[in-house]
Amino acid sequence: MSKIDVAIIGASGYTGGELMRLLINHPNVNIKYVTSRKNKGEDVSNLHPNLEDVDLKFSNPNPEDIDADVVFSALPHGASMKLVPQYLENGSRVIDLSGDFRFSNIEDYEKWYNIKHIHPEIEAVFGSPEINREKIRDATLIANPGCFVTGAILSSLPIVENELVDRIILDSKSGVSGAGVNPTASSHYPTCADNIKPYSITNHRHTPEIREQLRNFGSGNVKVSFTPHLVPVIRGILTTNHSFLLKDDVSVDDIYNLYAEYYKDEPFVQVLKDNKIPLLASVRGSNNCQIGGISLDDEDQLVVISAIDNLVKGASGQAIQNMNIMFNFDETAGLKNVGLYP
Amino acid sequence: MSKIDVAIIGASGYTGGELMRLLINHPNVNIKYVTSRKNKGEDVSNLHPNLEDVDLKFSNPNPEDIDADVVFSALPHGASMKLVPQYLENGSRVIDLSGDFRFSNIEDYEKWYNIKHIHPEIEAVFGSPEINREKIRDATLIANPGCFVTGAILSSLPIVENELVDRIILDSKSGVSGAGVNPTASSHYPTCADNIKPYSITNHRHTPEIREQLRNFGSGNVKVSFTPHLVPVIRGILTTNHSFLLKDDVSVDDIYNLYAEYYKDEPFVQVLKDNKIPLLASVRGSNNCQIGGISLDDEDQLVVISAIDNLVKGASGQAIQNMNIMFNFDETAGLKNVGLYP
Amino acid sequence: MSKIDVAIIGASGYTGGELMRLLINHPNVNIKYVTSRKNKGEDVSNLHPNLEDVDLKFSNPNPEDIDADVVFSALPHGASMKLVPQYLENGSRVIDLSGDFRFSNIEDYEKWYNIKHIHPEIEAVFGSPEINREKIRDATLIANPGCFVTGAILSSLPIVENELVDRIILDSKSGVSGAGVNPTASSHYPTCADNIKPYSITNHRHTPEIREQLRNFGSGNVKVSFTPHLVPVIRGILTTNHSFLLKDDVSVDDIYNLYAEYYKDEPFVQVLKDNKIPLLASVRGSNNCQIGGISLDDEDQLVVISAIDNLVKGASGQAIQNMNIMFNFDETAGLKNVGLYP
Amino acid sequence: MSKIDVAIIGASGYTGGELMRLLINHPNVNIKYVTSRKNKGEDVSNLHPNLEDVDLKFSNPNPEDIDADVVFSALPHGASMKLVPQYLENGSRVIDLSGDFRFSNIEDYEKWYNIKHIHPEIEAVFGSPEINREKIRDATLIANPGCFVTGAILSSLPIVENELVDRIILDSKSGVSGAGVNPTASSHYPTCADNIKPYSITNHRHTPEIREQLRNFGSGNVKVSFTPHLVPVIRGILTTNHSFLLKDDVSVDDIYNLYAEYYKDEPFVQVLKDNKIPLLASVRGSNNCQIGGISLDDEDQLVVISAIDNLVKGASGQAIQNMNIMFNFDETAGLKNVGLYP
Incomplete structure (x- = not known):
């Protein structure tokens, strides 16, 4: 079987590293470009020491010279929107991991990202296979979801679609790799370790x-609040989804069964047998989203837990899942590895 | 100044160790007994290696022979209620760190702890200085609050008393020392580290x-839901208090000022200057409760954050604070050390 | 291609879990038995939550009824030697992950393990592919090396074989998963985290x-000392190999080149380009052993660093590598995944 | 009792923060200046959130205007040597926490620090109380020892002084706070956590x-090699001291007794009862150095373990101990807190 050519733009960061880690063993893919302006000419193992045996060097081609079937853009928001149009013009299909093309309402983007959008005319398919699988199949541009967003929406969809709740509080706990590869005060080991840091308490840009x-x-008008916390974990987002059940005659078992049925054909959403509680450790390194721990108290509060690896299902793994759908590959190709537990 | 004699019953665990760590430098206290049935005769440093220079051995006297001004009972629930009456009869004042005497409604206790209470007639003062300082002064028996309870109520009191909210969701993150000194599957390093575990999602016994x-x-009828999470932290409880503001004309600043005013005379509640966000690392090893990060979103959701050290303000430090109040010592005696940051 | 039938005996622990994690995606293997006396009938995901989608249940067949091409024995030492003879008699080839068959000198075994060996007559091939690849090919019984042993010998072989040193000090740092799945005081999170624990300082049983x-x-008479340390890491063994160079005319570059040449055909030993320093994070979850950081000071001290994942190259991955050699599979089959970094 | 005036120069970093944490409760000290060029005018709690209740602001006075009995210089090396002469001229006694005045041989300094010394004429007393207590008493300038140095020399002195060994290998494991308050690639949580990083393998500047x-x-000519490792720990240095016993008739007990006797009057060196193994967790936040785990193998290898908190006995605590000696205070004043375990 012939392979498609892949370009990874901005491959020096964690999502770029994850794309390589997973694509290197993908049966249908040839990694043709891994770009980095700053690290041009270096072995990828200089930045990603797990890739010691991978024979790839960073390059920095002109955007118009990128000749690839699919381009993964792992550039930061703002930078991505400048280059994506060129990749599309080159004839590549593009999967953008930044926030630049995720909003249908451009005002929302400009308000929450505090930046002018220079290509409001370009439309993308929101790359959540569980929501948009059919649209993804034919898309030329995918806006890959935000890491928090993936765990949040998968934990919410069945109860929102069925109007069992009208307000959701998402209390999310994220590993530090979510902050990226560049050292900052908030990723400094002595203050991250043995600590928990709530941040952007009611104004994180993944909220809209x-x-x-x-x-x-x-x-169509569920209220949603979202509070992220930085936890001393390398990878993973655990979302505790709190809501209030609107109907009296619905039991925990009913809700569990609703989730199990809703996701029964999804290759990467695991509604856990026996309603077990998801753990970050169970999904570490894998593309799975675990859902479980569904509970109801005597004051109608409903809790649903979801767990993902922020760098995989929350970013690069989901991007590859989208690629698999776009190119009619087995949807799990390159993504079969199970979580690293313990 | 003469010193009071102190007994620590069940001193082999973490709360017993913390009582020693703090009382060893308390100017008004003589540690007379540190008891442990299993470790009788051993140096305390065998179990608490930080106490290498402390010249104390575990003993196992008969309960009726304990002659002390104050007895700290650090026994597990169920065991404590069997012995507390004897200590009271001996003429000691007692501070009980278990759950045995925390409920005014004995049915609640028996339901949530799933055990028959053998001394329902004994009344205790709930040992929250911020609520009951005057009653504590004259109490003979103090029921020291649960660790989660302390962070939960301190983050809630001002808005509940002022009826700004009618429902509170407490999403709490606890360090593993809260599970005690005995190794279990849930405290096993390979599965605790780099992981988050929600547990007792809607049925933790600190809820009632x-x-x-x-x-x-x-x-008098605020609804309260509570979900604890085990986080890879040694000490500390961070509580994210979510609620919905009932009044339109109240701003974040108003709420911040309400908290600042409410706790302005409290020696151990720090409503953080500039509404900074509390961190577990800031209170590590200290008796402080930090409150801050107060935020309000455009859908009326209010968030308040509190942070304590579960073994200090959440247990042994608060017990010593109670002792200080009971014996008219400086309320901060033995508790002046600031947090260990980083 | 037809697949071989595999039995994993004692599959409830970490090495059993790792065998499943890796074999599930092995192209030449059918997992026929995963045994556990205690967990008979349970889904493997009850103990290994990363294996949620794996359709396997623990069973507990009679040893004489195990009909498999290869048996992995992940039983503890002492237990393994009782059953291995039966598996051999059944006609299976056996890879034993315990210490029971690792010593050619049975007195050494009995002294260091403090137990009588009941089958001193059974001979095994020591399962280090880098030492014994050809013998492994035809072996019926493999004694898979101890976790510390693998990192220790790979960091030492070139300088010992070339008699550049006559004494080696191995200062090893091990993740806590090396202590197994059962909770003990030494694996208790509150005392493992933010701590380092040297143990068995000069008498660890991997020394002989x-x-x-x-x-x-x-x-043939190099002196070897070995001191292990428990570090707050889930997986991994980093070995700092200290020795004293006996020859004056040998440079660091010479030694680096010696290692690079020695291991140039090994699929899982990576002598790092540019003599980079190995990291546990680079090999996490992979079967690689990284070697590098080779340094020499002005007092003739030589340092060599090696890093492995204790559960993979230090146990289950190396066992699978041995199986691949025994059955003439691609030596890297099932072991192609790169390390999980970060 | 009147108090002495203290200045802390460069108080924004971790050693400055620790000086404040400890001095705030020192009975003989008034903190008069805490300086920071960059943070002038800010509350110290902005940078040290554990100091929320401490009423101190950073200032930036001219060096010649500092009027204090003792000046702690917590500036980086290079910067410190420029200012220390002025503080001495002002009539202050100075305790310098940098490396600038630690070497009697200025060539060593200039070689290992790769910088020209501008005040080679100024002599300091090396601030190790266990070595130089009497000289410290009268010193005007103290060069406070390096963090690794303290654990290294305390673990070595008895066997070196008694010529029991002629070569020592120091394999040290350091917490990340040793790298300081500024975020760098090597302190980035995602790569520090769950990892071990050897560095400066044979060329760390604490070696000379x-x-x-x-x-x-x-x-006078013991050979010394030193290899540091960064471990996922916030605070602490554990040193594994490997050597080879030169005498046949010396037992482990003899060596243990030698250490016990050598340090019997030292307030902060704990040769552990029963030769227990030191742990970082036992000294966390305290000024203690624990020594123990002394072991000897059948090939004459001797191992001694020491543990300190790098920010306390390894820096700020030892500086305060030096101040106590210089001013005839109780040597333990301000340093009585025991380790925070767990």
């Missing part, structure tokens, strides 16, 4: 992204 | 304790 | 195993 | 400092 996606379902 | 305390304030 | 292997090379 | 101090004892 979650709201937009969930309001395509059910009543 | 929080509810009872908070319903003494405001409308 | 390392000595036996290394004394098959060079002068 | 250790050699100079130890060669004042015994034969």
Whole structure:
């Protein structure tokens, strides 16, 4: 079987490293470009020491010279929107891991990202296979979801679509790799370790992204609040989804069965047998989203837990899943590895 | 100045160790007994290696022979209620760190702890200085609050008393020392580290304790949900307190000022200057409760964060604070050390 | 291509879990039995939550009924020697992950393991592919090396074989998963985290195993000391190999080149380009052994660093590598995944 | 009792923070200046969130205007030597925490620090109380030892002075706070956590400092090699001291007794009862150095373990101990807190 040519733009960061880690063993892919302006000419193992045996060097080609079937853009927001149009013009299909093309309402983007969008005319498919699988199949541009967004919407969809709740509080706990490869005060080991840091308590820019996606379902006006916390974990996002059940005659078992049925054909959403509680350790390094621990208290509070690896299902793994759908590969190709537990 | 004699019953565990760590430098205290049935005759440093220079051995006297001004009972629930009556009869004042005497409603205790209470007639003062300082002064028996309870009620009191909210969701993150000194599957390093584990998602036994305390304030019927998470942290409980503001004309600043005013005379509650966000690392080893990060979103969701060290303000430090109040010592005696940061 | 039938005996522990994690994606293998006396009938995901989608249940067949091409015995030492003879009699080839068959000198075994060996007559091939690849090919019984032993001998072989040193000090740092799946005081999170624990400082039972292997090379009487440390890491063994160079005219570059040449055909030993320093994070989850950081000071001290994942190259991965050699599979089959970094 | 005035120069970093944490409760000290060029005018709690209740602001006075009994210089090397002469001229006694005045041989300094010394004429007392207590008493300038140096020399002195060994290998494991408050690639949580990083394998600049101090004892020419490792720990240095016993008739007990006797009057060196193994967790936050785990194998290898908190006995605590000696205070004043375990 012939392989498709892949370009990874901005391959020096963690999502770029993950794309290489996973694509190197993908049966249908040839990694043709891994770009980095700053690290041009260096072995990828200089930055990604797990890739010691991988024979790839960073390059820095002109955007118009990139000749690839699919381009993964792992550039930061703002930078991505400048280059994506060129890749599309080159005839590549593009999967953008930044926030630049995730919003259908450009004002939301400009408000929350505090930046002018220079290509509001370009439309993308929001790359959540569980929501948009058919649209992804034919898309030329995929906006890969934000890491928090993936765990948030997968934990919410069944109850929102079925109008069982009208307000959701997402209390999310994220590993530090979510902050990226560049050292900052908030990723400094002595202050991250043995600590928990809430941040962007009611104003994280993934909030409007979650709201937009969930309001395509059910009543269309579910309220959503979102509070992220930095936890001393390398990878992973655990989302504790709190809501209030609107109906009296619905049991925990009903809700569990609703989730199990909703996701029964999804290759990467695991509604856990026996409603077990998801753990970050169970999904570490894998593309799975675990859902479980569904509970209801005597004051109608409903809790649903989801767990993902922020760099895999929350970023690079989901991007590859989208690629697999776009090119009619086995949807799990390159993504079969199970979580690294312990 | 003469010193009071102190007994620490069940001194082999973490709360017993913390009592020693702090009392060893308390100017008004003589540690007379540190008991452990299993470790009788051993140096305390065998179990608490930080106490290498402390010249104390575990003993196992008969309960009726304990002659002390104050007895700290660090026994597990169920065991404590069997012995506390004897200590009281001996003429000691007692500070009980277990859950045995925390409930005014004995049915609640028996339901949530799933055990028959053998001394329902004994009344205790709930040992929260911020709520009950005057009653503590004259108490003979103090029921020291649960670790989660302390962070939960301190983050809630001002808004509950002022009826600004009618439902609170407490999403708490606890260090592993909260599970005690005995190794179990849930405290096993390979599965705790780099992981987050929600547990007792809607049925933790601290839930009714929080509810009872908070319903003494405001409308008396605030709804309270509580979900604890085990995080890869040694010490500390960070509580993210989510609620929904009932009044339109209240700003974040108003709420911040309300907290600052409410706790302005409290020696161990720090409403952080500039509404900074509390961190577990800031209170590590200290008796402080930090409150801050107060935020309000455009859908009326209010968030308040509190941070304590579960073994200090959440247990042994608060017990010593109670002792200081009971014996008219400086309330901060033995508790002046600031947090160990980083 | 037809697949071989595999049995994993004692599959409830970490090495059993790793065998499943890796074999599930092995192209030439059918997992026929995963045994556990205690967990008979349970889904493997009850103990290994990363294996949620793996459709295997623990069973507990009679040893004489195990009909498999290869049996991995992940039983503890002492237990393994009782059952291995039966598996051999059944006609299976056996890879034993315990210490029971690692010593050619049975007195050494009995002294260091403090147990009587009941089958001293059974001979095994020591399962280090880098030492014994050809013998492994035809072996019926493989004694898979101890976790510390693998990192120790790979960091030592070139300088011992070439008699550049006559004494080696191995200062090893091991992740906590090396202590197994059962919770103990030494694996308790509150005391493992943010701590380092030296243990078995000069009397760890891997010492004689390392000595036996290394004394098959060079002068045959290299002195070897070994001190392990428990570090707050889930997986991995980093070995700092200290020795004293006996020859004056040998440079660091010479030694680096010696290692690079020695291992140039080994699929899983990576002598790092540019003599980079190995990291546990680079090999996490992979079967690689990284070697590098080779340094020499002005007092003739030589340092060599090696890093492995204790559960993979230090146990289950190396066992699979041995199986691949025994059955003439691609030596890297099932072991192609690169390290999980970060 | 009147208090002395203290200045802390460069108080924004971790050693400055620790000086404040400890001095705030020192009975004989008034903190008069805490300086920071960059943070002038800010509350110290902005950088040291554990100091929320401490009413101190950073200032930036002219060096000639600093009027204090003692000046702690917590500036980086290079910067410190420029200012220390002025503080001495002002009439202050100075305790310098940098490396600038630690070497008696200025060529060593200039070689290992790769910088020209601008005040080679200024002499300091090396601030190790266990070596130089009497000289410290009258010193005007103290060169506070390097963090690794303290654990290294305390673990070595008795065997070097008694010429029991002629070569020592120091394999040290350091917490990440040793790298300081500024985020760098090597302190980035995602790569520090769950990892071990050897660095400066044979060329760390603490090597010559250790050699100079130890060669004042015994034969005067003990060989010393030193390899540091970064471990996922916030605070602490554990040193594994490997050597080879030169005498046949010396037992482990003899060596243990030698250490116990050598340090019996030292307030902060704990040769552990029963030769227990030191742990970082036992000294966390305290000024203690624990020594123990002394072991001897059948090939004459001797191992001694020491543990300190790098920010306390390894820096700020030892500086305060030096101040206590200089001003005839109780040597333990301000340093009585025991380790934070767990």
